[in-house]
Amino acid sequence: QVQLVESGGGLVQAGDSLRLSCAASGHTFEIGPMGWFRQAPGKERKFVATISWTGSSTLYADSVKGRFTISRDNAKNTLYLQMNSLKPEDTAVYYCAARRIYYSTSKEENDYVFWGQGTQVTVSS
Numbered sequence: 001q002v003q004l005v006e007s008g009g010g011l012v013q014a015g016d017s018l019r020l021s022c023a024a025s026g027h028t029f030e031i032g033p034m035g036w037f038r039q040a041p042g043k044e045r046k047f048v049a050t051i052s053w054t055g056s057s058t059l060y061a062d063s064v065k066g067r068f069t070i071s072r073d074n075a076k077n078t079l080y081l082q083m084n085s086l087k088p089e090d091t092a093v094y095y096c097a098a099r100r101i102y103y104s105t106s107k108e109e110n111d112y113v114f115w116g117q118g119t120q121v122t123v124s125s
Contacts, residue, residue: 002026002114004096009119016086016123022079022096022116030114032101034072034079037109038092039118045095047107049081059105064090086123093118 008020024031035050049060049070058070069082079096097112099105106112 002028002030002098004098004114004116006094006096006116006119009094009121011122011124012086014087014123014125017082017084018086018121020081020083020094020096020119020121022081024077024079024098024114028077030100031077031098032103033099033105035097035099035106035112036070036079036081037095037097037112038090038121039095040089040092045109047109048094050105050107051079052105053101057105059107061107083121086121088123088125091121091123093120 003025004022006022032053036048037045038048039045047061051058051070055072067085071080095118096116098114099112
């Protein structure tokens, strides 16, 4: 199986930056595209960004485009999300997720089979 563990969340002020990490372990050879999703209090979980296995293809939600950057280091089995110009509406639990290898990037939550436990990001105004 695959285990995903997020880190890097915290409490920051509006305009600050934060970098989330997601460390993968276990059967990492099964991992293909990866993504970040977030769930704000009382709301459904939503897509944030996704990246292909090679890192050559990325997709972003419109709400984070130009502010967030997704990247990965396959040698370290780690996924990243650099978040700049944070806003209070970015407050949420951020989840790392992975699809199996040979699949393409996706914005659909149901396409991801491996999930982390989440890390809280709180942005104060």
